[in-house]
Amino acid sequence: MVRRVVASLVLAAAIMGPAGRATAFGTIDTAGQNREHERITRAAVACTGPxxxxxEPRSADQLAGQGKRFGAVGAPDLTEPFDPTAHCDGADYLDGDYPRTRDAATASLRACVDHLRGRFREAVDRAAHLLDAEGAIVPAAVDLGTDCEFDSPREQRxxxxxxxxxGRALxxxxxxxxxxxxTDEADPTRPTGADNPPGLGxxxxxxxxxxxxxxTPTVPPGLSTGCFVLHDSVPGVEECARRVTHAGLNKDLGTIDPRTGEATDPTTARGRVGRNFARAVAGAVTETRRQWRDLRAELRARYGAAKASLMVCALRLDRPTAGCRGIPTAVAAGVLVGVVGLVLFGLHRRRPRRP
Structure with a gap:
């Protein structure tokens, strides 16, 4: 989201004016950002309740980030800052006389969904290496003695x-x-148009x-995301001229409570309309929880309940080799059945026979 500032902070200061700040839910604590991605992720999945x-805390740090360290959810701001499919940009459309068609906007949105599906499946694939051939957690694969190095060939855990x-999918x-x-609404005090597109709510x-x-996802006819170029502004410039822009539509910045997800003090124009910022944050928190549920479900579908249970445990616990069962549930159940069978057989052998 406020990704592009991070991708080249020095260049951003030199070439982007106040009206052209590139923004999205923030990843850092500067340039108007308040680590919004981190706070949304923590509110959704960090251990603050039952x-x-x-x-757990150390694992949440790796997924969400902490302080000046990017977590997994912030990785696209480092390595994919200008890729619209990583941030769901460029699917803009307005009914009427508009520079692009509904079909073109829908294709852009589907490209984003396809990209995120690829990241989601990649997570499922990589989870296989959490366990060894016998289905036990590999200690070296889950060790968090040092922070994860994202997008690094050195990182093999x-x-x-x-x-x-x-995190990239999130x-x-x-x-x-x-x-x-x-989730949002247009500014009711101004006419709708490219600089004030209708909201779907x-x-x-x-x-x-x-x-x-x-x-293939069904896309509502009025759905739009903003067109983005480096000099992001309202009205749009360059290829975003006469189009709905990221600057005009985003609800990126404000204050988010990392425990509750409560969102206040929005600072973007669209975010200040009604409850737009709060609704965008609430949607992002709800979606993050849904994707975590779906990841667990996909692990079960791919690897079976026993292995998936260990994989989920390994991802979320700080010391999974101590906190997760070392024997897969199915194996343990099989052992238990065998033991019970032997006991019953022994009792049957010792029972006195009738003369």
């Missing part, structure tokens, strides 16, 4: 690699709610962001 599938892929689905009009999570299945 959720038995929550992420399966936990870090799976979290990176999942970044894009969170951006969808900030960069689109799915739809509930969350969005069926468009089903990353588990290959089916």
């Amino acid at each position: 959720d038995r599938f929550c992420f 399966a936990k870090c690699r799976a979290l990176e892929s999942f 970044h894009g689905v969170q951006d969808f709610y900030s960069h689109s009009n799915w 739809l509930p969350t999570p969005s069926p468009v962001l089903d990353l588990r299945r290959d089916r």
Whole structure:
């Protein structure tokens, strides 16, 4: 989201004026950002309540980030800052006389969904390496003695690699709610148009962001995300001229409570309209929880319940070799059945026979 500032902070200061700040849910604590991605992710999945599938502190740090360290959810701001499919940009459309068609906008949105599906499946693939051939957790694969190094060939820990892929998927689905009009409303004091597109006010999570299945998402006719260029502005310039822009539609910046997800003090124009910022953040939190549920479900479908249970445990616990069962559930159940059978057989042998 505020990704591009991070991708080249020095260049950004030199070439971008005040009206052209590139923004999205923030990843850092400068340039107007307040680590919004981190705070959304923590509110969704970090251990602050009774959720038995929550992420313990050290593992949450790797997924969400902490302080000046990028977590997995911030990785696209480092390596994919200008890729619209990583941030669901460029799916802009307005009914009427508009520079691009509904079909073109829909194709851009589907490209984003396909990209995020690839990241989601990558996380499922990489989770396989959390376990050894016998189905036990590999200690070296889950060790968090040092922080994960995202997008680094040096990083070989399966936990870090799976979290990176999942975090990249989360970044894009969170951006969808900030960069689109799915949850929001237009400014009622101004006429609708490219600089004030209609809002859809739809509930969350969005069926468009089903990353588990290959089916083509149905896109509402009025759905739009903003066109982005480096000199992001309202009205749009360069290829974004006469189009709905990221600058005009985003709800990226404000204050988010990392425990509750409460969103206040929005600082973008669209975010200050009504409850637009709060609704975008609430949608992103809800979506993050949905994707974590879906990841667990996909692990079960791919690897079976016993292995998936260990994989999920390994991803979310700080010391999984101590906190997760070392014997897969199915194996343990088989051992238990065998023991019970032997006991019953022994009792049967010792029972006195009738004369």
